[in-house]
Amino acid sequence: MASIIVIIVIHSILKNISEGLENKGIAQITYYVQYILIVTLMMTNFAQILEVIKESIQSLVGFMNSLIPILITLMITTGSVVSANLIQPIILFVITFIGNFITGIIIPLVLISTSLGIVSKISDKVQIDKLSKFFKSSVVWVLGVVLTLFVGLVSIEGSLSSSVDGITAKTAKAAVSSFIPVVGKILGDAVDTVIGCSSILKNATGIVGIVIIIGIVVLPIVKLAVLMGIYYLGSALCQPIADSKIVSLLDQMGDTFKTFLAIMCSVSVMFIIGVTLVIKISNSGMMYR
Amino acid sequence: MLKIKNKQLVNLKLLITILSFICICIIPHDVQASEETISSESIMKSQQEALNINSFIQEADKYTQDVYEDLDMGELFTSAITGNIDNGTIINSILRAIRRRSF
Numbered sequence: 001m002a003s004i005i006v007i008i009v010i011h012s013i014l015k016n017i018s019e020g021l022e023n024k025g026i027a028q029i030t031y032y033v034q035y036i037l038i039v040t041l042m043m044t045n046f047a048q049i050l051e052v053i054k055e056s057i058q059s060l061v062g063f064m065n066s067l068i069p070i071l072i073t074l075m076i077t078t079g080s081v082v083s084a085n086l087i088q089p090i091i092l093f094v095i096t097f098i099g100n101f102i103t104g105i106i107i108p109l110v111l112i113s114t115s116l117g118i119v120s121k122i123s124d125k126v127q128i129d130k131l132s133k134f135f136k137s138s139v140v141w142v143l144g145v146v147l148t149l150f151v152g153l154v155s156i157e158g159s160l161s162s163s164v165d166g167i168t169a170k171t172a173k174a175a176v177s178s179f180i181p182v183v184g185k186i187l188g189d190a191v192d193t194v195i196g197c198s199s200i201l202k203n204a205t206g207i208v209g210i211v212i213i214i215g216i217v218v219l220p221i222v223k224l225a226v227l228m229g230i231y232y233l234g235s236a237l238c239q240p241i242a243d244s245k246i247v248s249l250l251d252q253m254g255d256t257f258k259t260f261l262a263i264m265c266s267v268s269v270m271f272i273i274g275v276t277l278v279i280k281i282s283n284s285g286m287m288y289r
Numbered sequence: 290m291l292k293i294k295n296k297q298l299v300n301l302k303l304l305i306t307i308l309s310f311i312c313i314c315i316i317p318h319d320v321q322a323s324e325e326t327i328s329s330e331s332i333m334k335s336q337q338e339a340l341n342i343n344s345f346i347q348e349a350d351k352y353t354q355d356v357y358e359d360l361d362m363g364e365l366f367t368s369a370i371t372g373n374i375d376n377g378t379i380i381n382s383i384l385r386a387i388r389r390r391s392f
Contacts, residue, residue, distance in 0.1 A: 063352050070345050077336070197332040204369035205342060208349065208362060211379060215353035222387050 004234060004250075007037050012241040031243065032122075038246065039118055042253055046114070049223060053260055054103055056220045057267060061099035063216065064271055067209045068092060071278050074202035078195050079169040080282035083161040087154060087281065091274055094150050098270065102263060106142070109135050110259050117252040121245045132252070136259055143266045151273055158281035166284070169195075199283065206279040210272055217268040224264060228257040333370065342366075356386045 011034035015027055068091055075084040113135035120128045177188035235250035337343060343363070350362045360382045368374050 059352055063349065066345060066348060070340065070342065073340055077340075193329060194332055194336075197329050198336060200329075200370055201333055201336055201340075201342065204366055205345070207369040207374065208346065208366050211357075211365060212349050212353050212362070215356040215383070218356060218383050219386060219390060223390075 004038050004041055005238060007034055007041075008238050008242045008246060010034075011243075011246075015243075035122060035246070035249075038249070045227060046253075046256070049220075049227060049257070049260065050107065050111075052220050052223065053264060054107070056216055056264070057099055057102055059216050060213065060267065060271060061095055063209075063212060064095045064274075065092070067205075067212075067275065068095070068278070070205055071202060071209070071275070074198055074205060075278065075282045077198035078202060078282045080162065080165040082164045082168070083158055083281050086157045086161045087278060090153055090157065091278070095271070095274075098146065098150075098267060101146070102267065106139055106263060109139050110256060110263075113139070113259075114252070114256045117256075118249065121249040121252070124245075136255065139259055140262060143263060147266050147270050150270055151277075154274060154277045158277055159284070162281045162284045165282070202282065203279055206275050209275050213268060213271050213275070217264055221261065221264050221268070224257050224261040228254050228261060231257060357382045358386070 011030055014030045068088070072084045072088045075087075113132045116128045116132035116135070120126055120132065173188045173191060176191065177184045180187060231250050231254035235247050235254065238250065239247050346362045346366055353362075357379070360378060365374070365379075
């Protein structure tokens with residue numbers, strides 16, 4: 001950002017000189033040179049952060065693909081067979097879908113929106129700002145819809161199936177305790193102990209999973225937040241001396257980083273909610289016993 | 290005839306009683322079942338081994354090596370089982386990682 005501000009300061013000095021000379025051609029050329037330099041500097045940041053985002057989303061999906069089967073197995077050992085069978089396909093599908101959707105559609109859409117925003121700031125003649133804003137707002141809307149659908153589906157199906165699991169397990173325990181002579185009660189209690197231990201293991205695995213999800217996303221989120229803040233601050237600092245198009249370009253880049261921040265936050269929150277729901281669904285099934 | 294039969298029956302009863310007493314004395318009291326109860330810790334340990342949770346934790350450690358440098362996931366798992374998670378250690382690890390990356 002420091003180099004961008006230096007370029008802007010030099011350009012404002014050159015602009016004043018060229019205006020004094022009343023030569024519009026030179027002013028235009030210095031503007032273009034400044035613009036190219038600023039965009040080149042910004043693109044370096046942009047490419048780096050894009051790589052970080054892609055890597056962390058791939059890591060998240062990879063980790064979730066190894067966490068969910070273990071959690072589902074532990075769910076089955078706690079007796080939540082119906083919930084496990086209902087939830088597993090939804091969660092695994094959504095995780096894979098989100099990973100591919102973000103890297104294949106959302107990130108390219110943000111790239112297109114940013115490129116259109118940069119192009120529209122080159123000259124007053126080319127105005128495609130609205131299209132850029134449209135792409136950006138569609139990304140936010142699509143993410144919101146996916147997040148709502150995922151949480152809604154998992155929580156509704158989970159709450160329905162957990163009741164079925166709880167009642168089935170309670171009936172089975174009652175049958176074992178009453179119909180098996182002499183050792184029926186002991187057997188029922190032993191089953192309860194094993195289920196309780198599985199539940200503790202499941203909760204512990206889920207907690208470790210959530211801590212690891214936070215560990216995967218925390219650095220990219222902090223980086224994006226810092227970059228967003230720097231670009232907004234830069235645009236605010238440069239407003240008195242810089243061209244209005246340069247100020248809105250810096251603002252646009254701040255918006256782009258904000259969109260990436262929203263993507264990372266929503267994906268991580270979605271995965272954390274997913275893991276928490278898996279833990280909670282089988283825990284609420286245990287309440288029936 | 291009836292008296293003889295009754296006498297034989299009494300003798301048989303006596304024989305059965307003596308034999309039963311001998312059997313009770315001879316049959317060993319050793320049983321296979323042990324008196325100690327299986328603790329929940331050993332159940333959890335066996336379940337961990339059966340479900341291969343330890344290898345999952347090792348695998349998970351690789352994802353966050355650069356963030357949680359001084360936090361062992363195995364220890365975190367053990368503390369999660371006992372319900373004694375130290376949030377301060379986790380937060381400090383994250384802050385240290387952010388500091389390392391910033392400067």
